[in-house]
Amino acid sequence: NSQKPLVKFARAFINLGATASEDATRVQEQQAWWITLAVLAAFSALAYFNGRREDRNESARIQAEVQRLVRLKQEFEEQEASEDFSDDSMAAALREAQERMQQDDEEEPDET
Numbered sequence: 001n002s003q004k005p006l007v008k009f010a011r012a013f014i015n016l017g018a019t020a021s022e023d024a025t026r027v028q029e030q031q032a033w034w035i036t037l038a039v040l041a042a043f044s045a046l047a048y049f050n051g052r053r054e055d056r057n058e059s060a061r062i063q064a065e066v067q068r069l070v071r072l073k074q075e076f077e078e079q080e081a082s083e084d085f086s087d088d089s090m091a092a093a094l095r096e097a098q099e100r101m102q103q104d105d106e107e108e109p110d111e112t
Helices: 005-014 026-082 087-107
Strands: none
Touching: 005 026, 026 087
8 A cells, every 4th residue: 555644544534434454553643643632732822822812901901991980080079179069060070071981982992
C-alpha cells in the first residue's frame, strides 16, 4: 500500500466501514490526538484572552459610569448647599442634568 500515513488516517476517519488494512496506525491516532488537543488548547486560550479583554473593557466602562454619577451627586449637593431649591427650580435642575447625561451618552461611542 503506497498511501501516505496521513492520507490513510483521513480515509479511515471519513470511511467508517474501512477494512483492517486501511485503518490508521497507532502513531497516526496519536498524531490526531495531539492535533485535536492543540486545537482545543488554542480555542481555550482564545476564549480566555477574549474574556479578559471584555472584562477590562467592562471594568473601565463601569468605572467611568461611577465617576459620572459621583460628579452628578457632587453637583447636586453643591447646588443644594448654595441655594434653597423650590420644586420648580429642582425640576429645572433635574432636566438640565438629564440633558447633560444625554449629551454625554451621545458623545461616547457604543462598544457593543
